[in-house]
Amino acid sequence: MSHLSDVHTPHRLGIILVGAGSGERLGAGIPKALVQLAGKTLLERCIETSLSAADTGHLVVVAPAAHAAEALQAVEKVTERSALTWTTSVVDGGAERHISVENGLAVMPEWVDVVLVHDVARPLTPVSVFHDVATAVRERKAGVVPVLPLTDTIKRVDNRGSVLETVNRDELVAAQTPQGFLREDLAAAYEHVAEAMTDDASVAKAAGQEVTTVGGSALAHKITTAADLRLLEWMLDTHVSAESTHTRSKAAES
Numbered sequence: 001m002s003h004l005s006d007v008h009t010p011h012r013l014g015i016i017l018v019g020a021g022s023g024e025r026l027g028a029g030i031p032k033a034l035v036q037l038a039g040k041t042l043l044e045r046c047i048e049t050s051l052s053a054a055d056t057g058h059l060v061v062v063a064p065a066a067h068a069a070e071a072l073q074a075v076e077k078v079t080e081r082s083a084l085t086w087t088t089s090v091v092d093g094g095a096e097r098h099i100s101v102e103n104g105l106a107v108m109p110e111w112v113d114v115v116l117v118h119d120v121a122r123p124l125t126p127v128s129v130f131h132d133v134a135t136a137v138r139e140r141k142a143g144v145v146p147v148l149p150l151t152d153t154i155k156r157v158d159n160r161g162s163v164l165e166t167v168n169r170d171e172l173v174a175a176q177t178p179q180g181f182l183r184e185d186l187a188a189a190y191e192h193v194a195e196a197m198t199d200d201a202s203v204a205k206a207a208g209q210e211v212t213t214v215g216g217s218a219l220a221h222k223i224t225t226a227a228d229l230r231l232l233e234w235m236l237d238t239h240v241s242a243e244s245t246h247t248r249s250k251a252a253e254s
């Protein structure tokens with residue numbers, strides 16, 4: 001497996017894991033990041049993947065304020081058994097996702113040049129996606145989002161649920177994480193967040209920045225409800241592989 005630092009300047013990758021959501025729709029009674037998936041919490045799984053994305057870098061875990069101790073324990077548990085030289089921080093999240101990202105960015109060391117922001121709610125995202133995103137950010141000097149094509153027919157509806165039109169899905173993709181940016185671009189974009197946005201690419205676009213795509217993975221499926229958790233358990237049980245779920249986007253192929 002090639003590591004980023006084999007082909008790029010080492011020591012400069014930063015990863016922000018946002019895991020401060022309440023996970024109400026999952027109904028587990030604890031924050032989603034601390035829910036177990038086949039014997040490990042979602043947070044532990046994301047920390048493991050992040051630390052294997054490069055030999056070294058800085059990892060920021062953004063955790064629910066009331067659960068900072070558990071987040072710290074998860075970081076220590078994973079770093080203890082790895083010989084890697086990552087530095088780490090744990091910070092409190094905010095009421096909205098964008099505040100959580102801002103809190104993470106605020107403690108990112110100066111030497112970091114590329115930042116990946118990843119949802120802890122996507123615990124099986126293959127490390128290959130982290131590699132693809134970080135590599136594309138460095139090559140393109142632009143924001144990068146992993147995406148999947150849509151397979152359902154997409155309808156626009158009114159507030160009563162009546163269909164207004166069928167949308168041309170050829171122009172639509174589903175955005176996943178990790179989303180990657182030059183650190184200075186992401187910091188500049190987050191200075192101007194005027195409203196709650198659900199991903200970092202939206203913040204970058206609102207700031208007038210270029211955002212490009214690479215192929216995402218079905219394994220990066222986001223856990224929202226209990227059914228999503230069951231689906232990922234099944235994927236683990238049946239060894240659905242990263243290779244079989246990795247796609248290439250049109251932009252990545254061009």
Ligand code: C5P
Pocket residue numbers: 018019020021022032033062093094095096097098100101118119120121122198223224
């Ligand atoms: O709510 P949603 O599932 O869209 O959240 C996406 C990711 O953002 C999750 O990993 C969640 O923990 C994180 N988040 C956060 N702070 C918030 C809301 C969401 O870190 N206030």
